[in-house]
Amino acid sequence: MDQKNNPYLSKLKNQLNMKLNSLHLNTSKSLEKYINKFQNLNVNTDRLNPSRLIEKYQDKFQKIATNKSIYNQVILKQSKFWARSITWVLMSGTAFCIGWVAIAETEEIVIATGKLEPKSGVVEVQMPLEGVASEILVKEGEKVTKGQILIRLDTEITEARNTALRKNLESNQLILDKLALLVKEGAVSQIQYLQQALKVEDLKSEIKTNLVRLKYQKIIAPSDGMVFDLAAKGPGYVAMTSQPVLKIVPLDQLIAKIEIDSRSIGFVQEGKLAEISIDSFPASDFGVIEGKVTRISSDALPPSPAEGKGYRFPADIVLNNQYLKLKTGQKLDLQAGMSLSANIKLRKVTYLQLLLNKFTDKADSLKSI
Numbered sequence: 001m002d003q004k005n006n007p008y009l010s011k012l013k014n015q016l017n018m019k020l021n022s023l024h025l026n027t028s029k030s031l032e033k034y035i036n037k038f039q040n041l042n043v044n045t046d047r048l049n050p051s052r053l054i055e056k057y058q059d060k061f062q063k064i065a066t067n068k069s070i071y072n073q074v075i076l077k078q079s080k081f082w083a084r085s086i087t088w089v090l091m092s093g094t095a096f097c098i099g100w101v102a103i104a105e106t107e108e109i110v111i112a113t114g115k116l117e118p119k120s121g122v123v124e125v126q127m128p129l130e131g132v133a134s135e136i137l138v139k140e141g142e143k144v145t146k147g148q149i150l151i152r153l154d155t156e157i158t159e160a161r162n163t164a165l166r167k168n169l170e171s172n173q174l175i176l177d178k179l180a181l182l183v184k185e186g187a188v189s190q191i192q193y194l195q196q197a198l199k200v201e202d203l204k205s206e207i208k209t210n211l212v213r214l215k216y217q218k219i220i221a222p223s224d225g226m227v228f229d230l231a232a233k234g235p236g237y238v239a240m241t242s243q244p245v246l247k248i249v250p251l252d253q254l255i256a257k258i259e260i261d262s263r264s265i266g267f268v269q270e271g272k273l274a275e276i277s278i279d280s281f282p283a284s285d286f287g288v289i290e291g292k293v294t295r296i297s298s299d300a301l302p303p304s305p306a307e308g309k310g311y312r313f314p315a316d317i318v319l320n321n322q323y324l325k326l327k328t329g330q331k332l333d334l335q336a337g338m339s340l341s342a343n344i345k346l347r348k349v350t351y352l353q354l355l356l357n358k359f360t361d362k363a364d365s366l367k368s369i
Contacts, residue, residue, distance in 0.1 A: 010062035014357065043209050076226060099353045108354065110268055110344045112315070114258030116278075116336050123223055125150070127239035128216045131158075133232050140230045144221045151219040151232055151245065158217065162210045166216040171202040176200050191361060225250045228336070249336045259340050262300050267346040270296060274317050278324065279339040281332065286324045291317040317342055 109140045131153035138150050176196045182188040212237035231237070232245050239245055256276055260268055272293045277283040295316040323331040349357075 020130070023115060023336075024115060045053075092320065095152050103350065105348045105350055106354065108267075108346045108349045110140065110260065110264040110346060112236045112255055112258040112260045112264075112342045112344060114340055114342065116252045116254045116334055116338045116340060117257045118225075118336055119253045119255050120250045122228070122336070123225065123250065124244040125219060125222065125246050125248060126244050127153075127219065127241050129153075129213055130241055131217065131239050133237040133239060134235055136173045136230075136232050136234055136237070136287065138227050138230070138246075140227060143251070144225060146221055146223050148221045149218050150221055152238075153217040153219075155214060155217045158210060158213050162207065162214065165210060169200065169207060172196065172200050172203060221248060223248060223250060226336075241333065253319075253335060254322060255294075255318055256340055256342055258317060258340075259309075259312040259313050260315055260344075261299065262313060265296075265313050268296065268315070268344055270294060272332070272344050272346065274320060274344045277341045277343070279341065281324055282368045286326060286332070288343075289324065290320040291342075292320075296320045 047211055108181075133151050134154040135152040136150075137152065138144060138148075144150065176193070178194050179188055179193045183190060206213045217320050228247045228249045229244075230246045231243070232239070237245075256274075274291045274293060276289040276291050278286070293315055297314040300311040300313050319334075325331055
């Protein structure tokens, strides 16, 4: 028989090329039996003599090859064990997560923003009198002591005016003395004398005022601290009495000045603990500073539409430390004016309560639309 055209040999080779896996492949027992028997010969199929094979197993192969029911049956089946295992794992994991969310507790917090300020407040230094700066004796960030001269004003105009006033006073005083003699002789009226006397007193008063102006031609530090927000950058600066020329930040304890949204003020009370994160030093790298709420304003600040802020309550937080401590042990000192975020701890709640509260808030906000 021609080996190439033998239908039995062709079907046999097709069956032999299939990789049998007892866990995933299910064939008829008769086909599996004879194919396994053929594989146990340990002979390469390409070098096997087809004539001998067909001659020996021709009847059995013919019976198997012509049995259509063998080739129509499903040979791949999904294992029920793995399906059940995956289902149970998913159900168990879901049940565990729900139970954990319902039992595990966390801190409910209120987030507020603000900045660091000295406890005694920033001191604004204003010019008592208008004038032109001749000397700027301090720099931005420089530490100063109480009574130290900060700025000198140009005294040339004031001194020149003072000299002119003194000369004017001398001449008017001479006139007054002569009028006093004439009044006694009846040459002039008493009214003329009194008018001249009033003029002399006005000049004396103006000289005193000018002397006061000379006294205030130098700006003195009202307290110890650090120079901040210096407006006068150099000589020639024109000082106005309505605007501060510089600020002095006292070198005492810094506190966190924050503003709490009116919608979150309900559970915030004095004595609540807080964690302070400095915006310029990420908390993930530099950590946080512990603190305590010490003051809450009794009245809210008005809304600020330009800044996107509604009603909010000012509050103070006293810091446990005046520095940030790195993992290496290095300390970073805090400075007034640094912006911050405060997480105020309110109470312990479960994660489920927290999720339900968030959901309720969202639902209420949608109702108001």
